[in-house]
Amino acid sequence: MARILVTDDAAFMRMQLKNIFQSLGHEVVGEAENGQVAIDLYNDLKPDLVTMDITMPEMNGVEAVKNIKANDPGATIVMCSAMGQQQMVLEAIQAGAKDFIVKPFDQDRIKQALEKIF
Amino acid sequence: MTAGEKSMNEIIKDVYNGSIVSVKKIIPIDPEVSAPKLIQPPLRVDFGVMIGYTGNVKGELILQSNDAFFSHIGEKMFGMPVEGDMLDSFAGELGNMIAGSLSTYLSEQGLTTDITHPTILKGDATLSGFKRALLVEVAYPNDQILSIYLLLNN
Numbered sequence: 261m262a263r264i265l266v267t268d269d270a271a272f273m274r275m276q277l278k279n280i281f282q283s284l285g286h287e288v289v290g291e292a293e294n295g296q297v298a299i300d301l302y303n304d305l306k307p308d309l310v311t312m313d314i315t316m317p318e319m320n321g322v323e324a325v326k327n328i329k330a331n332d333p334g335a336t337i338v339m340c341s342a343m344g345q346q347q348m349v350l351e352a353i354q355a356g357a358k359d360f361i362v363k364p365f366d367q368d369r370i371k372q373a374l375e376k377i378f
Numbered sequence: 379m380t381a382g383e384k385s386m387n388e389i390i391k392d393v394y395n396g397s398i399v400s401v402k403k404i405i406p407i408d409p410e411v412s413a414p415k416l417i418q419p420p421l422r423v424d425f426g427v428m429i430g431y432t433g434n435v436k437g438e439l440i441l442q443s444n445d446a447f448f449s450h451i452g453e454k455m456f457g458m459p460v461e462g463d464m465l466d467s468f469a470g471e472l473g474n475m476i477a478g479s480l481s482t483y484l485s486e487q488g489l490t491t492d493i494t495h496p497t498i499l500k501g502d503a504t505l506s507g508f509k510r511a512l513l514v515e516v517a518y519p520n521d522q523i524l525s526i527y528l529l530l531n532n
Binding site for chain 1: 404452455456460463464467468470471474475476477478479481482485486490492493495
C-alpha cells in the first residue's frame with residue numbers, strides 16, 4: 261500500500277483520484293490545491309507518491325516538481341494534466357516526473373502508472 | 379507551417395477544428411456541431427467556465443450551458459451525478475480538459491499555447507473588450523446545448 265499526496269486545484273479531480281487510489285488499496289495521506297501547498301505537504305508527510313496537476317494558481321506543477329526534487333531527489337512524482345502536448349510532457353519529465361497521465365483518465369490508466377512505479 | 383506564417387483565418391480555422399475535436403474527445407455523448415458564427419460584444423453568460431489562452435493564440439475559451447447538463451456530463455464521464463459544490467469544480471475541470479486538449483491539438487498545428495486555470499462564471503456575467511468572437515453551438519440529445527465561445531485578442 262502506497263501513501264499518496266494528490267495535487268490538483270479542482271476539488272472534483274482530487275476526489276476522483278482519491279476514490280481510485282482507495283479502490284486500488286492505497287492511502288491518500290494529503291490533498292494539495294496548488295504547487296506551493298504540495299511542497300509544504302510533501303515536506304511534512306514524505307509520501308511514497310505525489311500526483312501533480314500542471315495548470316494551478318499560486319505555483320504550477322512543473323515548478324513544484326523541480327522544487328520537491330531539488331530537496332528530495334528520490335521523490336516519486338506522476339504528472340496528471342489536461343495539457344498533453346509533447347513539449348509539456350518533456351518539460352515535466354526533465355523536471356523529474358516519472359510518468360505523465362493526460363486527463364481525462366480512467367482507473368486502468370492510474371493502475372498502469374502505479375504498476376510501473378511500485 | 380509555423381505560427382508566424384499562419385494568417386488569422388488559418389488560426390481561427392485551427393481553433394475551430396481543435397475545439398470540435400476536443401469536445402468530441404472529452405465528452406462521451408454524440409454531438410451535432412453547428413457552423414461557427416461571428417458574434418459582437420458584449421457576451422452574457424449565465425453559467426459557464428472561462429479559460430485564458432496565451433502564446434500564439436491569445437484570448438479566452440468559454441463553455442456555457444446549464445448546471446443540469448454539466449451534471450449530466452459529469453455522470454457520463456465519471457459514472458455518478460455531480461451536484462452541489464462539486465458541480466462548480468467539475469465544470470472548471472471540464473473546461474480545463476477541453477482547453478488542454480485544444481492546446482495539445484494546436485501544438486500539432488504548429489501553434490504554441492498555454493492555458494490559465496479556469497474561472498467559473500455564474501449569475502449574469504457580461505464580457506466585453508475582445509477583438510473578435512466565434513460561437514460554436516454543440517447540440518446533444520434532449521435539446522441540450524453546449525455553447526463554445528472563442529474570444530480572440532490576436
